[in-house]
Amino acid sequence: MKIKIILSFITTVLLFQGCGGGGGSGPTPTITQPPISINPNIPQPTSWITEEYTKSRGLSQIKAFGAYKEGYTGSGVTIAVLDTGVDSQHKDLENNIIEGRDFTSYYLNKSEMALYYTEGGTSLDQVSNIEIRNGGSGFTSAPIVELTGDGTGATAEAIVQNGEVVGIFMTNHGSGYSYVNMNLDLTGTGGENLEIEYIARGTQDFEGHGTGVSTLAAGQRDDFGPEDQYSNTIHGVAFNSKIMPVKVLGINGGSSYSIGKGLEWATDHNAQVQNLSLGSNSYAGFDQIISSFNYALTNNSNLVIAAGNEGLNCLPVNGSLENQCSFPAAIPWISGNEHLLETDGAWIVVGSVNSSNVISSFSNRAGVTKNNFIVAPGENLITGAAFNTYQQGSGTSFAAPLVSGAMALMIEKYPHLKGSQLADIFFSTATDLGEAGVDNIYGHGLINIEKAFSPIGSLKLTTANTVSGSKTDLSKTNLVLSSAFGRKIIDKKMLSGAVAFDSYDRDFNVDLSQNISISQNLSEFNINNYALMNYNNVILGVDELNQRFLIGYHFYNKDIIFSYTEDTFGSEGGEGGLSFNSKYTYYLSFIDTYELKDNLLFKYKIDLAYSNPEKERDSLITNISDLYGAGGEISCAYNGLGLRALSPVSIKKGDMTVRIPTYRNLDGTVGYENIKSKMSVDTPEIKYGPYIEKAYGRLNILLALNFIENQFNIKNRKDTEVTLNANLFF
Numbered sequence: 095m096k097i098k099i100i101l102s103f104i105t106t107v108l109l110f111q112g113c114g115g116g117g118g119s120g121p122t123p124t125i126t127q128p129p130i131s132i133n134p135n136i137p138q139p140t141s142w143i144t145e146e147y148t149k150s151r152g153l154s155q156i157k158a159f160g161a162y163k164e165g166y167t168g169s170g171v172t173i174a175v176l177d178t179g180v181d182s183q184h185k186d187l188e189n190n191i192i193e194g195r196d197f198t199s200y201y202l203n204k205s206e207m208a209l210y211y212t213e214g215g216t217s218l219d220q221v222s223n224i225e226i227r228n229g230g231s232g233f234t235s236a237p238i239v240e241l242t243g244d245g246t247g248a249t250a251e252a253i254v255q256n257g258e259v260v261g262i263f264m265t266n267h268g269s270g271y272s273y274v275n276m277n278l279d280l281t282g283t284g285g286e287n288l289e290i291e292y293i294a295r296g297t298q299d300f301e302g303h304g305t306g307v308s309t310l311a312a313g314q315r316d317d318f319g320p321e322d323q324y325s326n327t328i329h330g331v332a333f334n335s336k337i338m339p340v341k342v343l344g345i346n347g348g349s350s351y352s353i354g355k356g357l358e359w360a361t362d363h364n365a366q367v368q369n370l371s372l373g374s375n376s377y378a379g380f381d382q383i384i385s386s387f388n389y390a391l392t393n394n395s396n397l398v399i400a401a402g403n404e405g406l407n408c409l410p411v412n413g414s415l416e417n418q419c420s421f422p423a424a425i426p427w428i429s430g431n432e433h434l435l436e437t438d439g440a441w442i443v444v445g446s447v448n449s450s451n452v453i454s455s456f457s458n459r460a461g462v463t464k465n466n467f468i469v470a471p472g473e474n475l476i477t478g479a480a481f482n483t484y485q486q487g488s489g490t491s492f493a494a495p496l497v498s499g500a501m502a503l504m505i506e507k508y509p510h511l512k513g514s515q516l517a518d519i520f521f522s523t524a525t526d527l528g529e530a531g532v533d534n535i536y537g538h539g540l541i542n543i544e545k546a547f548s549p550i551g552s553l554k555l556t557t558a559n560t561v562s563g564s565k566t567d568l569s570k571t572n573l574v575l576s577s578a579f580g581r582k583i584i585d586k587k588m589l590s591g592a593v594a595f596d597s598y599d600r601d602f603n604v605d606l607s608q609n610i611s612i613s614q615n616l617s618e619f620n621i622n623n624y625a626l627m628n629y630n631n632v633i634l635g636v637d638e639l640n641q642r643f644l645i646g647y648h649f650y651n652k653d654i655i656f657s658y659t660e661d662t663f664g665s666e667g668g669e670g671g672l673s674f675n676s677k678y679t680y681y682l683s684f685i686d687t688y689e690l691k692d693n694l695l696f697k698y699k700i701d702l703a704y705s706n707p708e709k710e711r712d713s714l715i716t717n718i719s720d721l722y723g724a725g726g727e728i729s730c731a732y733n734g735l736g737l738r739a740l741s742p743v744s745i746k747k748g749d750m751t752v753r754i755p756t757y758r759n760l761d762g763t764v765g766y767e768n769i770k771s772k773m774s775v776d777t778p779e780i781k782y783g784p785y786i787e788k789a790y791g792r793l794n795i796l797l798a799l800n801f802i803e804n805q806f807n808i809k810n811r812k813d814t815e816v817t818l819n820a821n822l823f824f
Contacts (some may be wrong), residue, residue: 095658146315151449152471152496157329160544161503168332168502173311174365174395175495176356177304177372179297182218184305184315186328186478187337194297194339195359196222197352202251202263209263215341215359218296219796220267221248221274225291225300225345229258233285236711259288268721271295277588297339299480306477306485307371308337311495313478314504327484328476331499331543332506338365338710343372353422355381361390365506366513369498370492372399373420377428380421384431387422388559391439396513398498399423400443400490401458401467407731408461409534415725420458427462440513442500442520444494445537446472451527453535459491460537466517467537468524470496471795500543507547508600510760515598519546539540551597553604556755557673557712561599561762566670568594573610573672576664578703578744580612580775590766592754601758609672612806617662619681619703619751621655627822633685646683653685662707663723663745671714672752679705679723681743694732699723700745710795714753721773731787739782739799744807748773777809794821 116620141769147153155676160769161167194217199222203210214399216222217525236252239262242364248268253261266591276295280286289446292300299305340360362366362541368390374380390397402420411418415427423443426434435441446457447469454461460467479485499522507746511519522544524539528664556563589606596602624635624644633646646655661667667676680703687697703723711716722747729738750771757765785798795818802813 099818104802107545110531111416118645131365132484139696144315144329144331146327150330152310152475152787153329153331155449155451155471156331156500156541157502157544158503159571160542160547161434161500161507164507166503166507166547166549167315168335168499168506170500170590171332171335171367171505172363172365173308173335173342173364173495173498173502174356174360174368175308175311176340176342176360176368176370177299177307179294180308180337181299181302181305181338181478181480181482182297184309184317184478184482186316186330187305188311188312188314190312190333190335190337192336192338192365194341195356196220196297196341196346197355199223199267199269199294199772200263200342202253202265204251204265207253208275209261211349211355211387212264212267216267216296216357217269218298219245219269219271220296220746221245221250221264221271222267222294222341223264223295223344223807224250224262224288224293226259226275227259227291228287228289230285231257233257233259233283233288235283237280237283237285237288240267240277240653241274243271243274245269245274248274250276251796254283254285257285259285259528262290263660273786285388287517291345297341299341299347301343302479302483302485303343303371303491304341305480305489306487307369307495308339309478309570310333310475310492310583311369311499312337320472320671328478332502335499336501336505338363340368346591348372350379350383354386357376357383357390358385359396361393361395363540365395367396367398367498367501368400369495370422371494372488373400373402373423375406375417376403376422377403377416377421377425380425382427384434385423387425387434388437389436391434391513393442394439394513396442396501396503396516396576398440398442398444399496400445400494401447401460401463402789403489403491404457404458405456406458408458409535410462414511417460423458424461424463426466431699438512438514440517441466442497442501442517442784443467443537444497445491445619446488446490446493447527447540448473451525451540451741454488454490454530457493459535461534464532464534466521466539467543468497468520469493469527469539470541475633480487484665495540500541500546503543506548508598510758511598511600511764522550523548539649539823549596549600550600553593553596553602555594555714556764557671557714557753559763561595561758561764565595565763566712568604568671571606571609571668571672573668575610577612577614577742577773577779577806578663579665579773580777582742586719589752589754589769593756593758595758597761600757606672606754614806619657619659619679619701620669621672621683621685621699623821627796644681651687651689653683655681655683655685657681657683662705663703663721663743667707667710671712673710673713674715674718675710676710677705677707679703693730694730695736696730699740703743714748714755716753716768717751719748719750719773721745725778727814729785731785735784737782737784741780744775745773745779746775775807775808778806779804779807783813795819796821 197395245342315329315333340356408419446454470493521538527536553568595600626635644657694739725743727740780803781800
């Protein structure tokens with residue numbers, strides 16, 4: 095309860111006035127089994143904060159919860175990992191792996207005795223390569239190679255040079271294999287000590303690098319609970335996205351041919367994101383596959399590339415970037431390749447920072463790539479490794495997949511945006527590091543997923559059928575109503591499901607009820623605020639403060655008074671998307687006074703009101719009906735001291751229809767929901783209490799103490815006020 099003093103003095107009567115962590119010389123991940131702390135009493139998580147989230151150090155650093163708290167996890171998005179393959183049996187990946195291809199596979203053309211890469215690559219169920227650990231010695235003829243397993247058709251041939259087996263090459267890769275065994279017949283060959291390194295099937299990863307990259311991008315989330323004492327250690331950024339393994343690197347690295355074929359195959363198979371944690375300090379060879387990069391970028395595929403691990407500044411020396419940058423990261427900055435940055439696809443170069451957001455000593459700097467450069471955590475990260483193990487390692491190779499995962503999260507929520515637009519969003523929302531603005535070390539700074547998922551620019555409401563139609567700023571959309579309306583229009587269930595659009599036409603949920611308010615400063619119709627003049631039985635009055643007048647007629651202790659205001663029950667129609675065309679409100683009051691005995695007076699007053707507002711063009715208010723209002727007062731006084739109860743005018747009949755934008759489609763059309771709201775007040779405001787009224791010549795003073803029930807027509811809202819009215823009579 096609080097005391098408010100309202101002073102209303104009328105002094106006169108007037109008329110109205112009017113990358114590349116895989117191929118560089120930086121740190122090499124060491125395969126280890128990290129310690130796992132098990133506490134079987136940890137309850138099942140109810141949000142994105144899980145044991146895995148905590149252990150996945152990079153997730154909190156890049157604020158991945160900004161997407162998770164909105165329910166986005168990368169679902170429906172495919173990330174191609176162009177790398178050493180993937181361990182498809184790894185417990186952090188087994189449910190997220192889809193069909194891939196091995197472009198390091200080779201076969202022997204027997205007629206030419208030449209080695210050829212398999213056109214189109216080999217799939218997971220084919221025998222890809224047979225690697226030799228020791229070629230042995232003393233061979234006078236090649237051993238016979240026999241392959242067995244649960245598939246068919248795989249054949250291979252050994253080649254002998256100078257008494258050593260220099261290679262076992264596939265002559266047919268076969269199909270249908272989930273396991274492969276090999277028998278070597280050394281009878282009559284004269285050789286010994288031949289050892290096989292491994293037999294590779296399709297995209298199988300024997301190095302661990304591609305598996306590590308994949309777990310960081312899309313490792314599965316496995317909630318940690320009492321019944322899961324052996325929960326996995328980490329999960330990826332986009333833990334519900336799919337990994338497409340594209341093997342372009344083997345134990346001896348890879349070739350530009352393999353990378354080019356991998357880019358094209360992944361694009362043709364709908365990989366929205368392609369992660370390239372690989373690189374070379376030389377541009378040689380990449381000039382042959384520029385068309386492959388262009389093909390990916392112009393066909394709805396986005397490239398995330400590791401900056402490299404050589405600690406280079408990536409600035410030209412004697413006009414050349416050769417040996418100053420890692421490639422392919424810096425390819426678009428080689429003369430003639432600028433068109434790669436003019437496509438709809440994203441080209442993002444990723445450097446590494448430590449846990450304190452300081453550039454890693456091994457990470458290549460932004461340099462010439464700074465406008466497309468962003469950093470992510472890349473030191474001492476726990477990742478998956480080959481043979482269902484884990485590793486802890488560092489490199490821009492491990493920073494890049496964090497950004498690839500972030501891109502997958504963004505694509506899931508905003509599939510209508512081009513990759514270049516998504517990249518711009520990440521760049522503009524990155525946490526600035528180093529020198530202010532875009533610099534030669536950190537580029538745009540640290541990727542910030544939470545901020546990327548937040549509006550950019552001012553939010554706007556649209557009343558059109560498409561996002562390209564007319565809009566109005568949300569901050570300039572307001573509807574301020576008088577207490578005559580009560581709170582009926584402020585219905586969170588009705589207005590909380592609206593959407594507004596940022597500068598990228600991304601839709602964001604907004605609560606429009608926050609843009610509608612009741613103001614006690616909007617003046618109510620009150621005869622006590624008027625200066626009055628009687629001429630015979632005619633009553634004239636003016637409220638100079640609010641530029642209003644009234645006219646009435648007095649007869650037999652009764653008054654009939656008419657007035658109007660140039661508003662809608664005290665409200666002037668709002669602005670922006672919640673505006674309506676305010677019209678006149680007409681008031682009719684009937685007052686009757688009885689003198690029960692000397693100086694004991696009883697009085698009652700009935701107020702009626704009517705207004706006919708209209709809808710306004712480009713407003714979400716599509717219809718507003720005629721509005722009818724009523725109020726009243728009763729009082730009893732002796733020698734000017736009395737008690738009274740009154741109810742200010744409030745709306746008793748009327749409704750409003752609001753057209754709420756609730757979603758946008760991929761083609762830019764906007765969906766709406768029409769919601770009709772009653773404007774009538776169910777619990778009118780009641781004021782009661784003592785008052786004293788005295789006349790001093792032509793000045794009448796009314797001092798009242800009012801106890802208020804349902805203040806502003808809000809049920810159970812109470813208050814107390816003291817009012818002082820001064821009226822002049824002429």
